[in-house]
Amino acid sequence: NAGVTQTPKFQVLKTGQSMTLQCAQDMNHEYMSWYRQDPGMGLRLIHYSVGAGITDQGEVPNGYNVSRSTTEDFPLRLLSAAPSQTSVYFCASSYLRTGYNEQFFGPGTRLTVL
């Protein structure tokens, strides 16, 4: 079991560039989500998905797109990067069964937008 994997670990972009942060899990979890972590603000939910083909917005969705074509993968797309998107991004997954929603986190992607 690899758990939750994220690639890349580090990325530097220029303003206006696009990129996709990859997230995959091998635990057959229905629920997957993306968070960003900024100093003093904890982790804020960007987008989440309760299953393949179903996505919804979290607290800070602007500037990000997601899709969920398979149970395993949940990529996060930045269409036109902005310096305000400089952050550490975490992907997480969990079961949806009541009482089992401990979320497993990936190692994070540190993104810098210049």
Added chain:
Amino acid sequence: AQKVTQAQTEISVVEKEDVTLDCVYETRDTTYYLFWYKQPPSGELVFLIRRNSFDEQNEISGRYSWNFQKSTSSFNFTITASQVVDSAVYFCALSEAGGKLIFGQGTELSVKP
């Protein structure tokens, strides 16, 4: 709406002191789950504990203990006899049915030798 507040931004203690990290939450649901996560300097998020809203029993795990009080909407975390390895950022989080996890701002604990 859900909300989690960790009023202590930073705490500094000397090794072997006891320390309590506060967490206050808001939710309208009767069924919810509370979590604590640890983020050491290496950056990964480590799950510490999960509590559901129907179980107000306090829990102890080694030097760690958790006090859940629905009457005050609090889920506080105490480290007894702190150690340098406890230095980390600690997050309290709340989840309602459906899986969305809402985090507090985090408390940075520094344990000095």
